[in-house]
Amino acid sequence: MNTIAEAVIPSAPGAGSGDAGTGTDSGTEAGAGTDQGTVPDTGAPIAPNSVRLQSDSGDYVGGGKHYEYSRANSLLTLQAKGGHLSVRVTGDESWFADFALPAAMTKVQPGTYANLLRYPFHNPVTGGLSWSGDGRGCNKLTGSFTVSSVSYVGDVLKAVELSFEQHCEGRAPALHGQIHWNADDLSVALGPVDPPPASLWAPAAGQTPATGNYVYISSDPGDYIGGGKTSVYTPDTSLVGVSESGGRLSVQADGWSGTFVTMNSVTQLQPGYYGGLNRYPFNNPATGGLNWSGMGRGCNTLRGWFVVDAVTYVGTTLKSIDLRFEQHCEGLTPALHGKVHWVF
Structure with missing residues (x-):
């Protein structure tokens, strides 16, 4: 049974968004976009890496639920190879995602990539995507994703803002998602709560040995x-x-x-x-x-x-x-x- 992560994540500046419940692929045809280069160091705090999912009622993959993840409540990994991004979320649920730009692109570039099919069975000329996890995935899908910002240092991806929409088996209910990722995010999970809540179980006096292991x-x-x-x-x-x-x-x-x-x-x-x-x-x-x-x-x-x-x-x-x-x-x-x- 799925459980929804409880942590609330601050809004990621510049994150893309999808309109929940539209049931249609949004966006225009992918443009060439431009590489934004290196984002200047302004000294401002870095927003924690985050993944947000909003599943419409009737969407098979997300089960109609809302999920929010950061490094405080999950393990988030993102890898870039050429124009392909792979994302993994390991928390109370486990998710796997792939976002493939058109094969002509050797880096991730800003733009909206629409009319996509399921990765890796997509048309390489237009690109593809796939979001699955917890034993659920689409056999066939249509969707789109938007890269609203991206930065590199040389060939190394340093930051990306991405939103997506995915429909399984030609149906209207959609899974919407937003990804905010910055390689410089050093946030970690919080440690244990100390002191612990007083209401938790403990053996009554005399139930355990007075001495010894x-x-x-x-x-x-x-x-x-x-x-x-x-x-x-x-x-x-x-x-x-x-x-x-x-x-x-x-x-x-x-x-x-x-x-x-x-x-x-x-x-x-x-x-x-x-x-x-x-x-x-x-x-x-x-x-x-x-x-x-x-x-x-x-x-x-x-x-x-x-x-x-x-x-x-x-x-x-x-x-x-x-x-x-x-x-x-x-x-x-x-x-x-x-x-x-x-x-x-």
């Missing part, structure tokens, strides 16, 4: 993974192990396996709340991920969070960790909760 698991009735049971695993009674590498904590406990991963802007576990997480390793890299499975049971999809209550490192070596988590399978209410206390 342990892994505590508590499953609600109806939770598929834990089967509604509560268990405590310690090195004296169970085969238990904890390890960490580059912000990824791995936990093993008598057939159970847990993984907790930070957002891509953080290379070590830090105190705080990591929320809105999906299943590792299919998680949004800008938010982090988690997964607890074992005994032949696991979630196909999940949502959850974890909190690092305390952590210590010596250099890059983890020395101690206190972590608690909550996991929901398949969008259901019953949860699996757990706490890990470990000192190396």
Whole structure:
């Protein structure tokens, strides 16, 4: 199931736009355009890179939803080769896009490129496009895209503003999109929220051992993974192990396996709340991920969070960790909760 990214992105100066719900290809025939060259350094702040999608009701690819992405909530990559742009968005959803200018153009140039078919099955004389993702794409499409501004340093693309409109299978509902990209954007995902929200689950007093290393698991009735049971695993009674590498904590406990991963802007576990997480390793890299499975049971999809209550490192070596988590399978209410206390 798709979830809509929650972050609100400031408007990108000069971004092109499509009129939602028109159901027709907009724009005129592609003109030659001109290379704008290098944009002068004015000292003004750089607007964060962003991708915005607006899907009409009935559009198959976007599902009639609105999506907004920046480096704060997703991993955005853009590559240019000659007159071809490829874009990838990896967030709570994953999208793939290609924009091909007419074959005669060796660089991306401003202009509107209309009456296009699906890349890579398009007419190379006119160009092509394709936007797909999350298991959905057009078999056939028509559309257009507009490059409203572009800059290069030599042959290296430095910035581009692009908007597009795409129709699947000859239908009127459209997917509209805007892309703002600048190679100098150094923005990154925010770190964990510290202090964490006070309302989050924590084991009640007396439910966990007073001393020593342990892994505590508590499953609600109806939770598929834990089967509604509560268990405590310690090195004296169970085969238990904890390890960490580059912000990824791995936990093993008598057939159970847990993984907790930070957002891509953080290379070590830090105190705080990591929320809105999906299943590792299919998680949004800008938010982090988690997964607890074992005994032949696991979630196909999940949502959850974890909190690092305390952590210590010596250099890059983890020395101690206190972590608690909550996991929901398949969008259901019953949860699996757990706490890990470990000192190396």
